[in-house]
Amino acid sequence: MLLLCGPTLTAQEAEMYSGEFRVGKYSGQANFGYEIREGDTLLQGPFVFQRSNLGALLESGDYTFVFRGNFADDYPSGAWEFQFGEFSTDSQTEVVDFQYKVNVSGKQHEALGIMSEGKPDGLWTHTVNEVRNSKLEDVLFRSSIRFDKGIPQKTFQIAFNGNTLAGRLLRNGLAHDQWTLYSDEAAGGATEHWFFNEGVLERLEFQSGEAWQTIDFSDNPGGNYREAALDQNFFQSLEWQLPEGASLQVPDMLQENQNRYARINEVLSGLGKSDFKPGFRVSIPVRDIPVENLELWQSFDSIQRKLLTKTNEILENPQLQLARRSDEEAATYYTQVDTIRKTFALPFAKMARWVRSGALGQASLEELSVRLWSTVYTDDKGIIDYSDFSAEKYVELATMMLNGLEEIEDQIATRLVRQREAQELRELEKEMVRLMGVLQLQVDSIPPGSPEAVDLAIRALGSFGEEEITNYSSKIEDEDKTASAQKLVTCLKDLNRLAEAVAQQPERQAEIREAYTDQIWNPFTATIMDETVKRRLLNAYTDVLVNHILEAARGENPCEKAAYWAQVLDASYERMLELRKEDTSKLERKLKREKNPQTVIDMFALNLDVDE
Amino acid sequence: MNRVNLRNPMALFLLLVLLLAGGIHNSSAQGEVLPEETEYKDPFTKLWINTYGNIRISKRFIWIAETHFRFDETEETPFVGQIGQIYNRHALSYIYSKYFNVSLGGVLRVNFNTDPDSDGRNVVPEYRIWHQYQFAQPLSSIMVYHRIRIEHRWSQGFADDAEYIYRNRWRYMLRIKVPLNSTKFEPGTWYISPESELIMQSGKEVVGSALEDLRLTTTLGYVLTPRLTIAGGLMYSQGQTLENAGIFKQGFTFRAHLYYSPDFRKVRNKLPAIHLED
Numbered sequence: 001m002l003l004l005c006g007p008t009l010t011a012q013e014a015e016m017y018s019g020e021f022r023v024g025k026y027s028g029q030a031n032f033g034y035e036i037r038e039g040d041t042l043l044q045g046p047f048v049f050q051r052s053n054l055g056a057l058l059e060s061g062d063y064t065f066v067f068r069g070n071f072a073d074d075y076p077s078g079a080w081e082f083q084f085g086e087f088s089t090d091s092q093t094e095v096v097d098f099q100y101k102v103n104v105s106g107k108q109h110e111a112l113g114i115m116s117e118g119k120p121d122g123l124w125t126h127t128v129n130e131v132r133n134s135k136l137e138d139v140l141f142r143s144s145i146r147f148d149k150g151i152p153q154k155t156f157q158i159a160f161n162g163n164t165l166a167g168r169l170l171r172n173g174l175a176h177d178q179w180t181l182y183s184d185e186a187a188g189g190a191t192e193h194w195f196f197n198e199g200v201l202e203r204l205e206f207q208s209g210e211a212w213q214t215i216d217f218s219d220n221p222g223g224n225y226r227e228a229a230l231d232q233n234f235f236q237s238l239e240w241q242l243p244e245g246a247s248l249q250v251p252d253m254l255q256e257n258q259n260r261y262a263r264i265n266e267v268l269s270g271l272g273k274s275d276f277k278p279g280f281r282v283s284i285p286v287r288d289i290p291v292e293n294l295e296l297w298q299s300f301d302s303i304q305r306k307l308l309t310k311t312n313e314i315l316e317n318p319q320l321q322l323a324r325r326s327d328e329e330a331a332t333y334y335t336q337v338d339t340i341r342k343t344f345a346l347p348f349a350k351m352a353r354w355v356r357s358g359a360l361g362q363a364s365l366e367e368l369s370v371r372l373w374s375t376v377y378t379d380d381k382g383i384i385d386y387s388d389f390s391a392e393k394y395v396e397l398a399t400m401m402l403n404g405l406e407e408i409e410d411q412i413a414t415r416l417v418r419q420r421e422a423q424e425l426r427e428l429e430k431e432m433v434r435l436m437g438v439l440q441l442q443v444d445s446i447p448p449g450s451p452e453a454v455d456l457a458i459r460a461l462g463s464f465g466e467e468e469i470t471n472y473s474s475k476i477e478d479e480d481k482t483a484s485a486q487k488l489v490t491c492l493k494d495l496n497r498l499a500e501a502v503a504q505q506p507e508r509q510a511e512i513r514e515a516y517t518d519q520i521w522n523p524f525t526a527t528i529m530d531e532t533v534k535r536r537l538l539n540a541y542t543d544v545l546v547n548h549i550l551e552a553a554r555g556e557n558p559c560e561k562a563a564y565w566a567q568v569l570d571a572s573y574e575r576m577l578e579l580r581k582e583d584t585s586k587l588e589r590k591l592k593r594e595k596n597p598q599t600v601i602d603m604f605a606l607n608l609d610v611d612e
Numbered sequence: 613m614n615r616v617n618l619r620n621p622m623a624l625f626l627l628l629v630l631l632l633a634g635g636i637h638n639s640s641a642q643g644e645v646l647p648e649e650t651e652y653k654d655p656f657t658k659l660w661i662n663t664y665g666n667i668r669i670s671k672r673f674i675w676i677a678e679t680h681f682r683f684d685e686t687e688e689t690p691f692v693g694q695i696g697q698i699y700n701r702h703a704l705s706y707i708y709s710k711y712f713n714v715s716l717g718g719v720l721r722v723n724f725n726t727d728p729d730s731d732g733r734n735v736v737p738e739y740r741i742w743h744q745y746q747f748a749q750p751l752s753s754i755m756v757y758h759r760i761r762i763e764h765r766w767s768q769g770f771a772d773d774a775e776y777i778y779r780n781r782w783r784y785m786l787r788i789k790v791p792l793n794s795t796k797f798e799p800g801t802w803y804i805s806p807e808s809e810l811i812m813q814s815g816k817e818v819v820g821s822a823l824e825d826l827r828l829t830t831t832l833g834y835v836l837t838p839r840l841t842i843a844g845g846l847m848y849s850q851g852q853t854l855e856n857a858g859i860f861k862q863g864f865t866f867r868a869h870l871y872y873s874p875d876f877r878k879v880r881n882k883l884p885a886i887h888l889e890d
Binding site: 520521522523528529531 | 838
């Protein structure tokens, strides 16, 4: 796909483009030639596309690239050079020969080779260098492969991660002869030998610890072969034949090489027509083992994924992690789920992978099953009959496990809820005791000289709280204990709030009385006298409202309305101070002889957010 | 001079007294023959029911509205036998400070003929212009009051052809109020209030009878609210009769008083004390 961000290309032959350009995720400056032929734009001639940004480099590091080569009729051909860099700098500059020199550190991937009709032709080398202060520090990756019109052949070398793989390919790209992996660390040099014969993998020798293991594939029955790419799928299809825990390096090396080629293919196919890949091939034995019911295997795959995900989720649940340390039941559930994971979920995942990678076509389900379960049940001495293991059976087993797991999950959830409830109850009871302490403190610190009604009200609230706590503690364990505790905590909070409001009442009433007292001059005595103003308001407040609440506090169940009364006391105090300044003649008339506290509350238009 | 007066009420008052004193005649007895010795008539008994209204109309002004109902004895009934006078006193009072105020106003008194032997009219009106200077001073918990009241009085007899006579009255009252059950006056305070008032008179018709009345009163009062006080007591009074300076009339009067001081202003000046001196 070719995207041009510059001036429109016109229908003339052999045009040159120079300017801003973008291909896929790469954007920078480009210079190239092109032609328009039958309405199509064909790249033609030299091509340069590059980017580097000094500002970005100095700021926070820069990524750079240079793609340089030739196109012929839209196909990359001739010599090509690719560079991908990621650099940062310490911003130390130096002027050398009228040029600023900046030291950079980072990585650069460089690929060089020849293209023919969009395919690699001849020797291609990839190098990833690590650069420190503009000096080569290390070679992180290197591969050299010879191609003939896109088909790799002869010998190749890939070096990566301290390992070097050397091997040979036939003219048709099939793996052939001995491939050897040399390790810088291994004593004898080599750690893996892969023996191919015209693409067929016959033997694998690899170092496992100190010892060498050999897997012989040559005695695999069957005569037919089909060609396939030497890719991760091929390695996965081998997995069932490898011993558990076998760690091979060659697949990683080839994957890394594959990634490097893919990166360039992305650029080239974005520009024109190209097919840039390593193209290693193998021959896979084809056995006439029917792959039963693909749909069943797909369903098995999705069930086993659910099973594995769910076991992971449960085992990673932090609540369960905590609970299993203190709670035996939770610990049992944890162990059960862990067992399901190890003995079913992981093997199922492996089987699904084998089926996906085509191993089931190479081996019978029985063979795969034996292989699979032998790693789980190491002491199985042929007791289990794997011959009747079918796709249905795997689906059935996985479903059963998933159902069982879901049941355990429910039980765990219940257990965790109960645990949480117990924890909550402990917290509630702690809070209860604390609140009662506060309430008792309020009783003990009733200001001396408080009016009797205030004193009695606070004491009554204290006694009621104490009584409720006694009631609660004498309750036998019941289902509603949390609810009772919750209720009692709320009650104690409300009692505290009311007690606090009541304790403030003498002070508040004095303040209100003072606010409602005018000093007036009596002309007959020529003295100043205190006069109560808006007496009806004051009476309604003191005699009806406050008195009622003080009495209610000593009533049967003060908790019911404690929060409401506390709020009424707070709000009415504020309201009385406001009313002093307002025109209240109508209100005073209405309050005449009003004895109902609720009516007074309504008439005062108190701002309450607690419902009665 | 005004500035001096305003600043010093006592100066204002003295000035007025000096100006007005010129009107007092140093008259001698004419017509009637003085008795050898002073004669005292039998005490006359009366009941006064008086209402005193001090209606606050502004920061500095009070409307004084008093209505008194005065009953006289009859042959059969002492004190309350018959209505004697109905008395309406009004004035505008300027509050200079909480301890001094001046008032100026008029009186309409309705006199009823209480003499059973009289052939004259039953009712005659009497008019006065009056002004008053009242001082108060605290003394411990006691309050002491000095009241100077000057009245210009036009009165007439009941006879059909009676003409108005003009007299001036010079009144000074000393009154104290002693709270009984508290150290200050407040609602619920009982107080006792002895007072004495000397009423002098002058005018062409006043020949020798300068001492019109000397009133000695004691009342017991009770402060109901800062705006309502009730009081009751007994007054003994004596004074020269107008006809003959040698003859003194006497009287005992039961008095019942209602004092009220409403304030109808919307926004009241909360501080009653007037801080002119501060």
